[in-house]
Amino acid sequence: MAYIPVPDGLPGISGLLAAHPETGAPLGAFTQALLRGPSSLSPGERELIASFVSSRQNCFF
Numbered sequence: 624m625a626y627i628p629v630p631d632g633l634p635g636i637s638g639l640l641a642a643h644p645e646t647g648a649p650l651g652a653f654t655q656a657l658l659r660g661p662s663s664l665s666p667g668e669r670e671l672i673a674s675f676v677s678s679r680q681n682c683f684f
Contacts, residue, residue, distance in 0.1 A: 629638030640647030658669050677683065 627639065627642065629642045633641050640651055658673070659666055662669065664672075
């Protein structure tokens with residue numbers, strides 16, 4: 624059960640970002656810059672690193 628009300632149909636972090644657009648929009652932009660901005664790593668490699676880190680924290684998204 625969530626302690627913060629979030630929109631129906633948006634589980635996890637997606638619901639939190641949508642519920643609070645004043646902070647969610649900048650966080651979403653930051654995430655996109657990290658995962659899609661210029662880098663020596665491909666977007667796929669960065670996604671793989673993010674997945675690994677999440678799994679080590681027992682967060683399966």
